[in-house]
Amino acid sequence: GENVEQHPSTLSVQEGDSAVIKCTYSDSASNYFPWYKQELGKRPQLIIDIRSNVGEKKDQRIAVTLNKTAKHFSLHITETQPEDSAVYFCASYMDSSYKLIFGSGTRLLVRP
Amino acid sequence: DAGITQSPRYKITETGRQVTLMCHQTWSHSYMFWYRQDLGHGLRLIYYSAAADITDKGEVPDGYVVSRSKTENFPLTLESATRSQTSVYFCASSEQAVTEAFFGQGTRLTVV
Numbered sequence: 001g002e003n004v005e006q007h008p009s010t011l012s013v014q015e016g017d018s019a020v021i022k023c024t025y026s027d028s029a030s031n032y033f034p035w036y037k038q039e040l041g042k043r044p045q046l047i048i049d050i051r052s053n054v055g056e057k058k059d060q061r062i063a064v065t066l067n068k069t070a071k072h073f074s075l076h077i078t079e080t081q082p083e084d085s086a087v088y089f090c091a092s093y094m095d096s097s098y099k100l101i102f103g104s105g106t107r108l109l110v111r112p
Numbered sequence: 113d114a115g116i117t118q119s120p121r122y123k124i125t126e127t128g129r130q131v132t133l134m135c136h137q138t139w140s141h142s143y144m145f146w147y148r149q150d151l152g153h154g155l156r157l158i159y160y161s162a163a164a165d166i167t168d169k170g171e172v173p174d175g176y177v178v179s180r181s182k183t184e185n186f187p188l189t190l191e192s193a194t195r196s197q198t199s200v201y202f203c204a205s206s207e208q209a210v211t212e213a214f215f216g217q218g219t220r221l222t223v224v
Contacts, residue, residue: 006154032210043202043215044155051210089154098162098209099170100145104154 002027004092006103013080014111021106023090024072032093033066033073036102039086047088048075080110115139118203118216125193125223133188133219135203143206144186145213146170146178148199155202161186162209193223 003026013019025033034049050057050064050073057064061080066073077084090103116137125131135144142163147155157170159178167178175197177189186205190197200220206213 009152034212043217045215046212049212093210095209097168098143099157099160100204100206100213101157101171102147102155104152 002030002092002094002097002099002101004090004101004103006090006106008106009104010107010109012109012111015080015082017080019077019080019084019108019110021075021088021090021108022072023074023092023103024070025092025101026071027092027094028068028071029096030071030092030094032095033064034091034093034100035064035075036089036091037086038089038105044089077108080108082110082112084108085110116203116205116214116216118201118219121217121219123219123221125221127194127223128192131190131193131221133190133201133203133221135186135188135216137184137186137205137214139205139207139214140183141205141207141214142183143209143213144180145204145206146176146186146188147202147204148172148197149202149218150199158188158201190221195223197221198223 031052036044038044063076119134145160146158161167161180203216204213
């Protein structure tokens with residue numbers, strides 16, 4: 001079945017530094033890869049997504065890259081700020097089964 | 113978003129009891145999902161649905177039952193609650209298969 005692995009489980013960076021979170025997926029038919037941010041006690045919310053026909057997508061300080069051959073995708077946050085501290089989840093969506101499978105999450109701490 | 117709501121927000125139940133968690137969305141989204149969130153496991157898919165009367169098992173379906181007689185509602189029932197089902201449950205919906213999923217505010221369930 002589909003599986004998404006996410007690393008690292010925790011990440012601590014200094015304010016202003018960059019943060020990178022990596023995910024791998026198992027099913028080559030996966031074609032949609034969203035990233036969600038969950039602040040403490042709140043619901044997950046989409047921050048960026050990428051489709052399988054695109055290699056990279058940027059939105060201000062956030063970027064996502066996709067390597068279909070290697071079946072992995074990454075989230076890059078530049079110039080981190082304390083409000084970036086949260087849990088980040090990657091996910092993989094296979095159109096044919098309409099399952100949205102999440103990774104185990106990365107707790108990001110941005111130190112002031 | 114006010115468009116997808118879960119009830120109750122908090123629930124304490126005893127082992128062996130049946131409990132139903134409700135999920136209601138006002139967007140007429142076709143796709144709906146149920147996840148449980150446990151520390152270290154991220155968001156695990158319990159059941160999902162592509163439309164009214166179409167449901168399928170996710171990663172961890174044992175001990176749960178769902179129904180979807182109307183597009184806007186997707187209740188999750190624990191037939192005989194166990195302590196291992198203590199968790200935070202999130203419902204989500206998306207308009208199409210590979211589009212943003214919107215999460216409800218979550219239900220914290222404790223089984224004693």
